[in-house]
Amino acid sequence: MTRLRLAIVGAGPAGIYAADIILKAERKFDVSIDLFEQLPAPYGLVRYGVAPDHPRIKGIITALREVLDRGDIRLFGNVRFGEDITLDDLKHHYNAVIFATGAVRDAEMALPGIDAVASYGAADFVSWFDGHPDVPREWPLDAASVAVIGNGNVALDVARMLAKHAEDLLPTEIPDNVHAGLAASAVTDVHVFGRRGPAQVKFTPLELRELGELRDVDMVVYDEDFDYDDASKAAIASNKQVMVIDRVLQSWRKRPSVNDGGGEASRRLHLHFYAKPLEILTDDEGRVSGIRWERTRPDGEGGVVGTGEIRELEIQALYRAVGYFGSPLPGVPFDRRHGVIPNHEGQVLRRDSNDRVPGVYATGWIKRGPVGLIGHTKSDAMETVRHIINDQGSWWQPERPDEEAIPALLAERGVEWTDLSGWHRLDEHEISLGAPHERARIKVVPRDEMIRVSRVAAS
Incomplete structure (x- = not known):
């Protein structure tokens, strides 16, 4: 059976929803997904864009965690797109990529x-x-x-x-x-x-x-x-x-x-x-x-x-507080006027000709602009995923689609990436910091400390 090796850049709600939807969708091929996140922890806007006194809104983390904890999505945190891994790297190892980088x-x-x-x-x-x-x-x-x-x-x-x-x-x-x-x-x-x-x-x-x-x-x-x-x-x-x-x-x-x-x-x-x-x-x-x-x-x-x-x-x-705006990504078309990746229903378009860019997709705020609540990203992701499934004929043909290649590449470049087990360690550590003070958690702020706690078992 054909196999789709899919990279998703951005581990916030938009990226996680897209991964979940394609894994559950009707299709005639297997799917293997790697989720790349520039921060050491996942959940994007929910962790870093919602005020700390909004526990009801943050409850969406429970649903996102259930998706990641199924074990059918790999997480690579603390990986910066354009620096630690590039678009050419993704073409070398995957059939397609979805950008879900939001607007920050x-x-x-x-x-x-x-x-x-x-x-x-x-x-x-x-x-x-x-x-x-x-x-x-x-x-x-x-x-x-x-x-x-x-x-x-x-x-x-x-x-x-x-x-x-x-x-x-x-x-x-x-x-x-x-x-x-x-x-x-x-x-x-x-x-x-x-x-x-x-x-x-x-x-x-x-x-x-x-x-x-x-x-x-x-x-x-x-x-x-x-x-x-x-x-x-x-x-x-x-x-x-x-x-x-x-x-x-x-x-x-x-x-x-x-x-x-x-x-x-x-x-x-x-x-x-x-x-x-x-x-x-x-x-x-x-x-x-x-x-x-x-x-x-x-x-x-x-x-x-x-x-x-x-x-x-x-x-x-x-x-x-008049709105958020998207940021350009190296090698990816970008509409500087609207702060989005130009696209048609999630299929990325070239800026000069409006022709499709094969293998490159977008979802979430970087696709449609910073409007709508977190839940709106689900319908966004469904639209994008539908095209990925139907675009099989224009997928990239990677030279090294094996899953072992990505950890080897990051290790060779000296990237201290964090994985799902590392996030669980950081999550438990933050909760334990808050427990003696009857607090939900005390969030760890320094990036190096987040990485240290996450990678303790890897050292």
Whole structure:
């Protein structure tokens, strides 16, 4: 029987789902899959892109682990595509490759002053508080008043982590260096800005509710933002999710807050709707000193238009949470405008001609852009896998498809790769670090320590 040797680059949900789907699919050939991951641990966005106080979302790891633990997928962690293994290497050893590398950097924002000192991308902050091994261990948290631009779930994650008291994060898997940094934070006020109204936000009811549950944090909303037009009223009446969001926000309007002389919390989280950022103001040293925005109003069709009313707020730090962006991969076509690998239903296309690139496929955010929740990657993967199965005639014909060749190649190049057993050791080690403190785990942050714990049996 014909055998497909398949490489998948990226061991997050997109890559693991793709592996699982092709192994379960109807096909007339055997499949052997190697999963390559640049970090020493798998799970990608779930481990390094979801706030540590989201145990329900992180529960998806259980499903991903069940797929890997079946034993029919090999994992090669701590392997950098383009450095430790190349596209030519993959062609030499596999019939096809799926790129599932996601989108991990911040989308750019064209705003005067956006590059000022103390202006940060949300993706970088998320990587820090999730203990990503390739970012600095320290994060500057010396600002009392902070602005967050964006009205999606990432913006709320950033705002919540800035406003939440560090000790309330101890039951989670927060790394020790992150807890120490947040415990010393000077923040008192977090301001979230969105250019549209409450009925057009992109975050989910769950994310919003969690804000209102923060201890010693007042939720501040502004009455002027709730003079709904007919389009907003229709959205609330016809969409259950929007209805729930409105219900939560309306309940906050009734709470005592700094607006009406009430509110006794030591921190405040302000939600500003109909606020279009215009400029980040700076001081003489080039540091963030304020934000200037224009008040907008509904246009009657679900959008907004400017009113010409300009406002300013004094702040000392800014976080932009306006989306993620994909990164190019050596030797692989890349659409720099949209931050994706150009493709047709997962079949990678050449940039100059739109012709198919045989043997090369994409799935997840690097395929379609950073939109949708983690679960959406399943349908993405199914589409890509269907083409791989049907494209058998254009698969690569590798010279060395034997499974022993890859460990030998990595060893020859001095790559300290980690495998599934190594991940289990690291996982158990992190859990054991947290147990004496009644914590879920204490995440290991330094890459060299992750590798040491993972490869202890190999030394």
